[in-house]
Amino acid sequence: MSWDFSTDPDFQEQLDWMSDFVRGEIWPLETIWRELGMDGLREAIAPLAEQVRDRGLWAAHLPPELGGQGMGQVRLGLMHEILGSSPIAPLAFGNAAPDSGNAEILALAGTPEQKDRWLHPLLAGDLRSAFSMTEPNTPGSDPTQLCTRAVREGEEWVIDGRKWFSSNGSIADFLIVMAVTDPDARPAQRASMFIVPRDTPGVEVLRDVPTMEHPWEQFGAYGGHAEIAYNDVRVPADALLGAVGEGFVLAQQRLGPGRIHHCMRWLGVARRAFDMMCERATYRSAHGSLLAEKQTVQNWIADSAAEMQAARLMTLHAAWVMDTRGARDARIDIALIKFFGAKVLHDVIDRALQVHGALGYSTDLPLEQMYRFARGARFYDGPDEVHRQSVARRILQAYSPPPDGIPSEHLPTRRDAARERFAHLLGALTAND
Numbered sequence: 001m002s003w004d005f006s007t008d009p010d011f012q013e014q015l016d017w018m019s020d021f022v023r024g025e026i027w028p029l030e031t032i033w034r035e036l037g038m039d040g041l042r043e044a045i046a047p048l049a050e051q052v053r054d055r056g057l058w059a060a061h062l063p064p065e066l067g068g069q070g071m072g073q074v075r076l077g078l079m080h081e082i083l084g085s086s087p088i089a090p091l092a093f094g095n096a097a098p099d100s101g102n103a104e105i106l107a108l109a110g111t112p113e114q115k116d117r118w119l120h121p122l123l124a125g126d127l128r129s130a131f132s133m134t135e136p137n138t139p140g141s142d143p144t145q146l147c148t149r150a151v152r153e154g155e156e157w158v159i160d161g162r163k164w165f166s167s168n169g170s171i172a173d174f175l176i177v178m179a180v181t182d183p184d185a186r187p188a189q190r191a192s193m194f195i196v197p198r199d200t201p202g203v204e205v206l207r208d209v210p211t212m213e214h215p216w217e218q219f220g221a222y223g224g225h226a227e228i229a230y231n232d233v234r235v236p237a238d239a240l241l242g243a244v245g246e247g248f249v250l251a252q253q254r255l256g257p258g259r260i261h262h263c264m265r266w267l268g269v270a271r272r273a274f275d276m277m278c279e280r281a282t283y284r285s286a287h288g289s290l291l292a293e294k295q296t297v298q299n300w301i302a303d304s305a306a307e308m309q310a311a312r313l314m315t316l317h318a319a320w321v322m323d324t325r326g327a328r329d330a331r332i333d334i335a336l337i338k339f340f341g342a343k344v345l346h347d348v349i350d351r352a353l354q355v356h357g358a359l360g361y362s363t364d365l366p367l368e369q370m371y372r373f374a375r376g377a378r379f380y381d382g383p384d385e386v387h388r389q390s391v392a393r394r395i396l397q398a399y400s401p402p403p404d405g406i407p408s409e410h411l412p413t414r415r416d417a418a419r420e421r422f423a424h425l426l427g428a429l430t431a432n433d
């Protein structure tokens, strides 16, 4: 068995290229992308995406037969760490959420016809998609309670219900909708997924919900979270994705790798905030010394470095388990990094913001935006508490109550047992006294 923390030199070269490219070509666009609008942004990104394609890095999350690179999760993770530094970098690499996760579901469960119609144009960047599962009136953290229904009528499925927080729903060409197909089945087999073109009659995108991340009213912007009513939406039988009742299985398969990528992207954001914190500490002076010389600031820098390193190693380890043993074996590792990584992201940004004082709180720096973004990380793909609960439950499966209710480590009990076991030695010692 070997432990190896090195990166192939060839891939390291690609990572170095990505770092320079994202910093040099994409960071500048961040400052004007709202002015550019969606069409302008697409135009600005098109030549960059060409360069990414030429390097063989486009849509790298997919297997080679679908035009991806078949890199495995560790390499993808390292890549996402770089792309995560900018909210728009994933667009230039053909792996922006939620399109990347939706492409993975289509690759996994789509029929050849569904792949031709939806997956290939999605990968080419010609279509946009959304994942429409969470509902305003049922708990997203317990999706077995979903109430959006899909009922089979002849050769059609009829969908009724209301969703919200369908990210990119207002700019999507199609939505992957989770709906209950058999309310009487076991909880995990009640729901199925459907591909619903957004222009299907009855699909009503009501609004992009203003959020902590985007508090202003907007509609039809990249990164919006749509509230959508599905009123008597009729789709053909072949809109079903995967088998009837397979919705949760597919959702799990989509979410596993997606969480690793989120966690690595968060590290990219945290690293950027950390760099800002360190830079500021080197020149801001108060009460007779630089911030860099204050012990509290030094503690924040050291704690942040340690926490980011821990989150990074945990995330790469989860990716490695996934690559070597499969998604099932990686479930605890993925749940661990989901809540741990979200906290590290938050805490590093919070400290960086504090070190900058009012400047950090202002919109003259990206820190306040990062801070608002970070808060959402504790909800999407499952709130912290649910991941903690599933980690604790799985860990507890390896434990059972001690015999007679006496703790295994109870010293008087252990001492009595040891005295009995080693009586001959204790007896000899007494005899020698």
Ligand SMILES: Cc1cc2nc3c(=O)[nH]c(=O)nc-3n(C[C@H](O)[C@H](O)[C@H](O)COP(=O)(O)OP(=O)(O)OC[C@H]3O[C@@H](n4cnc5c(N)ncnc54)[C@H](O)[C@@H]3O)c2cc1C
Pocket (backbone or CB within 6 Å): 098, 130, 131, 132, 133, 134, 135, 138, 139, 140, 141, 142, 164, 165, 166, 167, 225, 376, 379, 380, 381, 382, 383, 384, 385, 386, 389
């Ligand atoms: C930025 C963002 C993007 C999103 N994008 C999408 C998307 O594209 N598609 C989509 O379908 N959904 C999306 N969501 C929704 C997200 O998946 C849900 O918010 C999440 O699953 C939680 O569901 P809920 O909001 O209904 O909270 P609830 O399920 O009502 O939970 C509320 C709180 O209850 C507590 N809680 C729940 N269960 C437990 C437990 N077992 N133990 C202890 N406490 C518990 C937690 O504190 C939790 O935060 C997005 C959300 C955000 C914030």
